Amino acid sequence: GAVVSQHPSWVICKSGTSVKIECRSLDFQATTMFWYRQFPKQSLMLMATSNEGSKATYEQGVEKDKFLINHASLTLSTLTVTSAHPEDSSFYICSARGGRTGETQYFGPGTRLLVL
Amino acid sequence: AQTVTQSQPEMSVQEAETVTLSCTYDTSESNYYLFWYKQPPSRQMILVIRQEAYKQQNATENRFSVNFQKAAKSFSLKISDSQLGDTAMYFCAFMKQLIGNQFYFGTGTSLTVIP
Numbered sequence A: 001g002a003v004v005s006q007h008p009s010w011v012i013c014k015s016g017t018s019v020k021i022e023c024r025s026l027d028f029q030a031t032t033m034f035w036y037r038q039f040p041k042q043s044l045m046l047m048a049t050s051n052e053g054s055k056a057t058y059e060q061g062v063e064k065d066k067f068l069i070n071h072a073s074l075t076l077s078t079l080t081v082t083s084a085h086p087e088d089s090s091f092y093i094c095s096a097r098g099g100r101t102g103e104t105q106y107f108g109p110g111t112r113l114l115v116l
Numbered sequence B: 001a002q003t004v005t006q007s008q009p010e011m012s013v014q015e016a017e018t019v020t021l022s023c024t025y026d027t028s029e030s031n032y033y034l035f036w037y038k039q040p041p042s043r044q045m046i047l048v049i050r051q052e053a054y055k056q057q058n059a060t061e062n063r064f065s066v067n068f069q070k071a072a073k074s075f076s077l078k079i080s081d082s083q084l085g086d087t088a089m090y091f092c093a094f095m096k097q098l099i100g101n102q103f104y105f106g107t108g109t110s111l112t113v114i115p
Helices: none
Strands: A004-007 A010-013 A019-025 A032-038 A044-051 A067-073 A076-081 A090-098 A104-107 A111-115 B003-005 B010-014 B019-021 B024-026 B032-039 B046-052 B064-069 B074-079 B088-096 B103-105 B109-114
Touching: A004 A090, A010 A019, A019 A032, A019 A090, A019 A111, A032 A067, A032 A076, A044 A067, A076 A090, A104 B032, A104 B046, B003 B088, B003 B103, B010 B019, B019 B109, B024 B074, B032 B064, B032 B074, B046 B064, B046 B074, B074 B088
Parallel strands: A010 A111, B010 B109
Antiparallel strands: A004 A019, A019 A076, A032 A044, A032 A090, A067 A076, A090 A104, A090 A111, B003 B024, B019 B074, B032 B046, B032 B088, B064 B074, B088 B103, B088 B109
8 A cells, every 4th residue: 555656757858848747546546646856876855845725835955947847636746847957866755645644645756857 | 953873883793793883962952752763775764772861761672772871861773692683873853742743863873784
């Protein structure tokens, strides 16, 4: 149980294009999902908290117009990187809250984004 | 603000031996959760073990156990009978006991199990 999927697993795009990443909780409902960014050999950096049916909460320094988050259902959150640039190249990971009292985060397998 | 510190960037252990990864945290909260996650080369984050701060008993999951010292704000992970598949980055994480709260991650410890 508590499986989270992410799609696509990796994507290469041209500078200026937009890329959408999907995060799904497969066997449980998640009112809250999180989006992280991870650089090589570093820890996870929280970008935003995605709440079903409401606006996402972005961390300081994260451009909300650049990284659009939509959490339209209890099992799906999407992250859209708009007008992507090479500096947006990174590993993006989502997680969904689950567990007996919702205290545990279950992570997706991540999406590698390369912007040329 | 909560901070989580992992003071060992890299560690190694011989296969079948025991290794302990350290984690300390700083908080003024009395109720919270602590976690250890493993990130192997595939980069999939995998939950290893979870501890609720109000429980005095240390959590265990098969070969993995923790030494939770609440007063010292210490939460170390012990891996017994290390296996090659344990090679990974290990992250310690803290969460306040409120719905919707974020995780605070440590900087990670890279563990290599040597055959």
